[in-house]
């Protein structure tokens with residue numbers, strides 16, 4: 001699988017570390033219940049198909065990226081720097 | 096006896112003369128510089144001290160005289176200069192950047208630089224990294240970080256023709272990288288897979 005880093009160009013996936021699901025939003029620390037934290041920290045879907053993930057270009061520019069990809073075909077639909085993604089999705093990432 | 100003065104990860108290493116030449120560069124000072132390239136004050140202050148404009152474009156470097164700025168990420172550069180001037184230049188940056196959201200640290204001892212020189216230098220590196228270094232973008236001044244022989248490393252194409260490439264690794268990996276290059280750059284291990292080659296008669 002190759003990831004097209006917006007800064008470095010297409011790079012092999014050995015250069016990246018994956019963090020996982022990019023659709024989780026950190027709960028409000030004042031209001032969150034134990035269940036909210038459990039969901040945020042641990043609970044993950046394991047979808048067959050489209051997935052939105054954070055990847056870190058650890059052996060490259062060391063920037064966080066949001067990668068939309070397909071877990072079945074390994075097709076990568078889009079790669080955006082996380083900082084830019086937040087700008088274009090101020091409401092947060094869709095669930 | 097302990098020796099508090101670091102003398103480089105490859106101090107005293109004798110250059111290797113195989114299919115290419117491999118030598119240790121231990122007279123460079125290095126500064127880790129971070130800041131916002133869109134901040135005019137940051138750009139002006141760094142230019143005043145370094146005498147060069149930082150490369151804003153990814154994977155590029157800028158050189159003038161003794162100072163080179165290598166792009167590391169959108170907000171990070173590695174400045175190289177003569178080793179004796181590293182601390183002075185880092186101090187100059189810190190003073191000029193006072194009050195500006197930024198960082199300048201003398202990291203001269205953090206990395207070791209190994210220079211690969213001669214036709215086939217790119218091929219030797221390609222034995223340890225899944226990268227097509229013969230692609231046209233790997234020309235003079237190009238910088239990229241990569242995984243090389245399982246290490247976090249960086250290459251700087253000083254010159255594409257003739258081939259001169261500087262390989263940067265963290266100093267604790269310097270000996271390993273050196274040994275790796277020594278083993279893979281022997282005359283007998285030349286590949287000539289990509290260059291103009293004549294088929295050897297058997």
Ligand SMILES: [Zn+2]
Nearest residue numbers: 005008060061
């Ligand atoms: Zn990158």
